[in-house]
Amino acid sequence: MGEGQGLFHSLKQLLASLIGIARTRAELLSLEVEEEVERFAKLALCAILSLFFLGVAVVLVAILIVVAFWENDKLLALSLLAAFFSIIGLYSGALFLKKAKSRSRLFSQSLAEFSKDLSELE
Secondary structure, X not given: XXXXXXXXXXXXXXXXXXXXXXXXXXXXXXXXXXXXXXXXXXXXXXXXXXXXXXXXXXXXXXXXXXXXXXXXXXHHHHHHHHHHHHHHHXXXXXXXXHHHHOOOOOOHHHHHHHHHHHHHHO
């Protein structure tokens, strides 16, 4: 009977340890999700503010240039501005796609801890 109780006690401790490990990993995963959501919110706010103010500045500079060249070469000024904004837009779009593809790996710390746990069990 003592051996049976010892085995049952060992299994109970093993189960408690497994539950503790799972709980710790779940907390780590939850923390990573919260950090990623917070980072994304800050990034989105900065991007929106930057785009808004840069958009206002671009419109004002374009109006200024067209007004300055209104008498002489208004079509040339408008054409050059359209070409310039098109090139900048295409370049920034390419940068955005590059940055979007090279994002950080989500849950990398949790996955590393799970891998470490598996290697210790083997």
